Amino acid sequence: EVQLVESGGGLVQPGRSLKLSCVASGFTFSNYGMNWIRQAPGKGLEWVAYISSGSSYIYYAETVKGRFTISRDNAKNTLYLQMTSLRSEDTALYYCARLGQLRVMDAWGQGASVTVSS
Amino acid sequence: DVVLTQTPPTLSATIGQSVSISCRSSQSLLDSDGDTYLNWLLQRPGQSPQLLIYSVSNLESGVPNRFSGSGSETDFTLKISGVEAEDLGVYYCMQATHAPLTFGSGTKLEIK
Numbered sequence: 001e002v003q004l005v006e007s008g009g010g011l012v013q014p015g016r017s018l019k020l021s022c023v024a025s026g027f028t029f030s031n032y033g034m035n036w037i038r039q040a041p042g043k044g045l046e047w048v049a050y051i052s053s054g055s056s057y058i059y060y061a062e063t064v065k066g067r068f069t070i071s072r073d074n075a076k077n078t079l080y081l082q083m084t085s086l087r088s089e090d091t092a093l094y095y096c097a098r099l100g101q102l103r104v105m106d107a108w109g110q111g112a113s114v115t116v117s118s
Numbered sequence: 119d120v121v122l123t124q125t126p127p128t129l130s131a132t133i134g135q136s137v138s139i140s141c142r143s144s145q146s147l148l149d150s151d152g153d154t155y156l157n158w159l160l161q162r163p164g165q166s167p168q169l170l171i172y173s174v175s176n177l178e179s180g181v182p183n184r185f186s187g188s189g190s191e192t193d194f195t196l197k198i199s200g201v202e203a204e205d206l207g208v209y210y211c212m213q214a215t216h217a218p219l220t221f222g223s224g225t226k227l228e229i230k
Contacts, residue, residue: 045159045167045210045221061218095166102173103155103214108166 002026004096009112012086020112022079022096027107030054030074033099036081039111046092049081050099055117064090086116103108120145122211124222131201139225141194148191148215155214156186158196161209170209171196172213198223202229203229 010018022034036048049070050059058070069082079096091113098108123142131137147154158171169178171187174194184199200206206229211222 001123004177044208045161045212045222047221050219051173080226101151103219104157104169104172104178105159105212106169106172106178108168110166
């Protein structure tokens with residue numbers, strides 16, 4: 001069974017940093033591109049970042065470029081999102097999602113909650 | 119960025135009723151490779167989104183065949199033929215033809 005389990009969320013003050021992790025199981029992690037998607041409270045879905053299977057290609061949403069860093073460790077089957085200079089508008093549930101064939105998000109984690117507040 | 123406009127924002131249906139959700143794109147979603155990367159997802163209350171339909175009209179494995187997708191270029195439709203109680207939630211269209219990938223604003227389906 002394909003599983004994605006996020007962790008590392010929490011309450012953080014504006015301007016501080018936080019690192020999310022997403023552990024994958026049930027599939028060959030190193031074969032898939034991965035994404036971070038976020039959802040602010042009561043709002044819709046927003047794509048945040050993408051990393052290719054071998055980390056050669058990395059892309060960010062303009063709203064987080066220069067502040068967030070996506071990375072992965074294929075030996076540990078783990079995806080990361082390092083978030084710095086956090087703002088209140090970064091408050092959201094952060095999902096990791098697998099990018100399958102035909103560019104579909106075919107597996108999602110349960111989400112990690114990030115609250116940025118003083 | 120590609121803007122996906124979903125209508126209606128909310129939908130109220132009785133069990134067994136057929137409903138449709140529209141997703142209109144600000145640009146053609148036909149890729150140079152010939153595919154159209156328009157997908158539909160459902161987010162049930164308190165759950166993560168799940169894939170329903172990919173590439174306009176292909177049903178994801180395990181998804182009931184009362185769901186169907188159609189459309190081309192900039193106009194797409196998700197149809198549910200005979201709503202069931204478990205179908206309540208928010209439906210999102212999503213495009214992956216143009217970077218960055220973007221989502222529609224969602225359509226909330228309520229059961230009367």
